[in-house]
Amino acid sequence: MHGANPLFRMEGVSKRYGGVRALDHAELTVHAGQIHGILGENGAGKSTLIKIMSGVVAPDEGRMTLDGKEVSFASPAAANDAGIACIFQELSLVPHLSVADNIVISNPPKRFGMIDRKKQRAIAEEALARAGAADIHPLALVRDLPLSRRQMVEIAKALARKPRILILDEATSALTAADVSKIFAVLKRLREEGLALLYISHRMHEIAELADVCTVFRNGSNVATYEAGTKSDNEVVELMIGREYTNVFPPKAPVAASDNPPVIECRRLSWADQLKDISFSVRAGEVVGLGGLDGQGQRDLLLALFGVLRGVGGEVLIEGKPVRIRGPRQAKGDEIGMALIPEDRKTEGLLLPMSVRDNLSFAALDRVARAGVIDRAAERSRIDEMIRLLAIKTAGTDIPAGALSGGNQQKIVIAKWLMNRPRIILLNDPTRGIDVGTKQEIYQLLRKLAADGAAIIFYSTDYDELIGCCDRVLVMYDGGIRRELAGDGITEHALIASALNVEEDSMAEAVGA
Amino acid sequence: MSDISSGRGRNGIWKRIDPAVATAFGCIVLLLLVGSLYSSNFLHLEYLLLQLKVASFLGVIATGAMLVILLGQIDLSAPWAITTGAMMSCAAAAYGPTGVALAIPFGILCGMAIGIVNGIGVAYLRIPAMIITLATNAVAQGLMVVYTGGFSPQDEATEAMRYIATGFLIPSVPNAVLVWIVVGAGAVFFLSRTTFGRAVYGIGNSERAAYLSGIDTRRILVLAFAVSGGLSALGGVLLAGYSSKAAQSMGDVYLLPAIAAVVLGGTSILGGRGSYLGTVAGVILITLLQSILSVMQIPEAGRQVIYGIVIVVMLLLYGRAPASR
Numbered sequence: 001m002h003g004a005n006p007l008f009r010m011e012g013v014s015k016r017y018g019g020v021r022a023l024d025h026a027e028l029t030v031h032a033g034q035i036h037g038i039l040g041e042n043g044a045g046k047s048t049l050i051k052i053m054s055g056v057v058a059p060d061e062g063r064m065t066l067d068g069k070e071v072s073f074a075s076p077a078a079a080n081d082a083g084i085a086c087i088f089q090e091l092s093l094v095p096h097l098s099v100a101d102n103i104v105i106s107n108p109p110k111r112f113g114m115i116d117r118k119k120q121r122a123i124a125e126e127a128l129a130r131a132g133a134a135d136i137h138p139l140a141l142v143r144d145l146p147l148s149r150r151q152m153v154e155i156a157k158a159l160a161r162k163p164r165i166l167i168l169d170e171a172t173s174a175l176t177a178a179d180v181s182k183i184f185a186v187l188k189r190l191r192e193e194g195l196a197l198l199y200i201s202h203r204m205h206e207i208a209e210l211a212d213v214c215t216v217f218r219n220g221s222n223v224a225t226y227e228a229g230t231k232s233d234n235e236v237v238e239l240m241i242g243r244e245y246t247n248v249f250p251p252k253a254p255v256a257a258s259d260n261p262p263v264i265e266c267r268r269l270s271w272a273d274q275l276k277d278i279s280f281s282v283r284a285g286e287v288v289g290l291g292g293l294d295g296q297g298q299r300d301l302l303l304a305l306f307g308v309l310r311g312v313g314g315e316v317l318i319e320g321k322p323v324r325i326r327g328p329r330q331a332k333g334d335e336i337g338m339a340l341i342p343e344d345r346k347t348e349g350l351l352l353p354m355s356v357r358d359n360l361s362f363a364a365l366d367r368v369a370r371a372g373v374i375d376r377a378a379e380r381s382r383i384d385e386m387i388r389l390l391a392i393k394t395a396g397t398d399i400p401a402g403a404l405s406g407g408n409q410q411k412i413v414i415a416k417w418l419m420n421r422p423r424i425i426l427l428n429d430p431t432r433g434i435d436v437g438t439k440q441e442i443y444q445l446l447r448k449l450a451a452d453g454a455a456i457i458f459y460s461t462d463y464d465e466l467i468g469c470c471d472r473v474l475v476m477y478d479g480g481i482r483r484e485l486a487g488d489g490i491t492e493h494a495l496i497a498s499a500l501n502v503e504e505d506s507m508a509e510a511v512g513a
Numbered sequence: 514m515s516d517i518s519s520g521r522g523r524n525g526i527w528k529r530i531d532p533a534v535a536t537a538f539g540c541i542v543l544l545l546l547v548g549s550l551y552s553s554n555f556l557h558l559e560y561l562l563l564q565l566k567v568a569s570f571l572g573v574i575a576t577g578a579m580l581v582i583l584l585g586q587i588d589l590s591a592p593w594a595i596t597t598g599a600m601m602s603c604a605a606a607a608y609g610p611t612g613v614a615l616a617i618p619f620g621i622l623c624g625m626a627i628g629i630v631n632g633i634g635v636a637y638l639r640i641p642a643m644i645i646t647l648a649t650n651a652v653a654q655g656l657m658v659v660y661t662g663g664f665s666p667q668d669e670a671t672e673a674m675r676y677i678a679t680g681f682l683i684p685s686v687p688n689a690v691l692v693w694i695v696v697g698a699g700a701v702f703f704l705s706r707t708t709f710g711r712a713v714y715g716i717g718n719s720e721r722a723a724y725l726s727g728i729d730t731r732r733i734l735v736l737a738f739a740v741s742g743g744l745s746a747l748g749g750v751l752l753a754g755y756s757s758k759a760a761q762s763m764g765d766v767y768l769l770p771a772i773a774a775v776v777l778g779g780t781s782i783l784g785g786r787g788s789y790l791g792t793v794a795g796v797i798l799i800t801l802l803q804s805i806l807s808v809m810q811i812p813e814a815g816r817q818v819i820y821g822i823v824i825v826v827m828l829l830l831y832g833r834a835p836a837s838r
Contacts, residue, residue: 306725308724308725327724327727328724328725328726328727329727329728329729331727332726332727340725342722342725347719347721347722348719348721348722348725349722349725350719350722351714351715351718351719351722351723351785352718353718353785353786354714354715354718354785358711358714358715361711362711362715362723362726362728363726363727365708365711365712366708369707369708372707372708372709373706373707373708374706374707374708374711376706416726
């Protein structure tokens with residue numbers, strides 16, 4: 001099979017977003033009749049790779065060939081026409097339309113300019129049958145279907161476009177094991193029919209069961225391609241981690257702050273299906289990381305602590321006293337003294353068109369105002385203090401926050417919360433998309449804040465950060481805390497193994513050998 | 514980040530003046546010049562003061578509209594909040610000396626009540642502002658029709674109402690203009706110097722960010738709508754004082770001009786950006802436009818068409834600037 005000409009080839013493809021190199025001279029070869037597994041850490045370049053293949057973004061350089069002919073896709077529709085269909089992580093179905101409407105949504109069959117409903121139904125039925133979901137009625141409304149059935153419709157929708165390459169990006173992350181096995185049967189049959197399938201998943205055992213060939217990505221490049229089954233889990237993890245590691249982290253406190261009483265303690269926290277039975281505590285002076293794969297409930301946990309989510313079960317204790325936090329306004333008050341550095345600084349952290357000054361004082365207005373009237377002198381002196389403390393580079397406090405670089409914007413988000421002098425600081429992936437220098441400054445700041453007595457909970461998608469910054473790491477999986485790592489036990493192996501929910505024993509053996 | 518350079522490149526006064534505000538003032542000068550070609554009266558002080566007096570009714574109403582628009586919302590209940598303010602203050606005047614004394618505050622209070630319902634609907638019940646304010650407008654209209662029986666109300670405006678609308682505390686400066694100056698000064702102070710003002714701009718830019726920063730976004734929304742309703746009613750009180758009595762549908766002609774004035778003054782219809790100076794310019798611009806159109810004897814229908822077109826043109830010019838700089 002390998003002797004045959006490849007169906008699709010990608011050579012020297014690079015893509016930068018601002019200063020971040022998402023894909024760096026990546027290569028990929030896809031053969032018809034194969035399932036090709038793609039592996040890699042968060043941010044290794046997998047998503048960018050798929051977006052380029054499916055025409056969502058254009059590469060900065062490099063070439064792609066399909067059937068030996070060079071191609072470039074101006075839009076997702078162009079990629080579709082060339083025979084590349086993609087099923088993304090988030091479902092793309094319109095809930096209020098019928099299954100048939102959804103399947104042909106991008107290109108419905110027409111007769112006299114009107115949608116040919118009979119033909120539409122026939123197309124939908126055929127596609128559903130191919131996807132192994134003939135039992136779904138084409139006229140059922142999508143919103144009435146359970147999640148696993150919707151995923152089947154999603155596959156049928158992709159198949160209705162008669163693709164030659166089908167890309168599945170974390171397509172099973174929302175499904176239960178029983179549903180996954182059904183979908184696997186369908187995928188294997190599609191492979192028999194001669195389709196090329198690209199399967200991206202964080203779940204190692206799924207890749208092992210399904211893939212014929214695997215490619216591992218790291219830092220935007222493909223680092224290895226191998227026949228499935230020729231490498232152990234451990235070797236794969238080694239490939240994913242790589243060995244590029246520079247020490248940019250400040251030293252941790254020599255003695256962990258184990259004598260201090262906990263500042264914040266959670267008991268059996270739960271919320272909808274996203275958080276399950278979470279208990280932990282953080283002491284003053286501690287930096288506790290939240291690890292695990294993206295989307296295992298870390299963000300929800302931070303929002304739940306901050307009082308943003310409704311209907312959170314369980315108990316939160318601040319300095320031993322049970323409290324019920326009803327919202328950010330209460331959370332930031334002196335009683336609790338909490339701060340949340342949110343995930344998306346552009347929509348949640350900052351008011352981009354407003355001035356640097358307005359942004360910095362926005363969360364602490366009550367502290368610089370008397371009877372609702374802002375004391376400008378007090379405001380200015382506090383702001384100057386923060387700009388000095390965080391070394392924010394700005395051409396003045398009157399320019400819009402949006403005019404600053406990403407790193408300085410992030411510093412403003414952190415500074416605006418430090419104005420309140422919080423004792424509990426929650427950070428949601430604060431170093432994403434900012435330059436290394438600023439990252440380093442943020443690490444040092446966190447350490448300093450902890451040394452001054454703050455309790456810090458720090459979610460990061462970057463394992464290096466968790467290892468370098470945190471005294472303890474809580475690894476989350478599927479809404480619960482899967483493992484707690486502390487001190488020297490915070491290693492990349494342990495983090496990745498528990499994040500992937502792989503048995504630590506087998507990992508340890510492999511490392512020992 | 515190419516706009517860093519342009520942001521820094523502008524210096525001195527140009528950095529501080531919104532191009533939209535400058536354009537609005539430019540248009541005012543242009544209109545006066547065009548008008549003076551038509552009739553030399555356009556540049557007389559008397560005429561200008563008269564226009565300022567007419568503008569002050571719109572100015573008070575537009576102040577409320579601006580507050581709500583800065584939040585990224587809209588208040589379409591202005592027409593009957595105005596009429597309610599006018600009718601209720603006149604109605605109070607019929608109840609003896611106490612009624613006469615409380616006529617103005619009672620009228621304003623009725624307008625605020627409409628605003629509070631709007632605010633609760635938007636902030637707590639999450640009903641789109643466009644829907645809830647239209648609904649309260651209709652309800653207010655219904656209540657007023659029930660009260661008056663559908664006829665022109667017979668109640669007369671009080672002496673105080675006439676005085677604040679038509680009197681002269683300072684010789685040759687109409688009191689209505691003074692009222693607008695007081696309201697405007699209050700608006701400038703609240704928008705630029707208080708936590709309330711910062712919160713209004715913050716919510717208008719990103720309600721999510723404002724909420725996560727610990728701003729009580731719902732309270733601010735209710736407050737802003739209440740102020741908007743109250744200012745509309747104050748406008749109604751002034752109008753009733755001006756013409757000695759309230760009339761059915763007297764507020765209808767103010768909805769479009771009020772919103773147009775705010776938008777012409779450079780306030781983003783999406784919220785978060787805008788200065789009160791711009792609204793002042795917008796109000797004067799609209800008033801002059803109306804005056805010139807009527808001097809040119811263009812009928813009401815034609816004026817409405819022209820407002821509409823002017824708003825669209827201004828939106829094309831300023832409404833599309835990227836919100837995230």
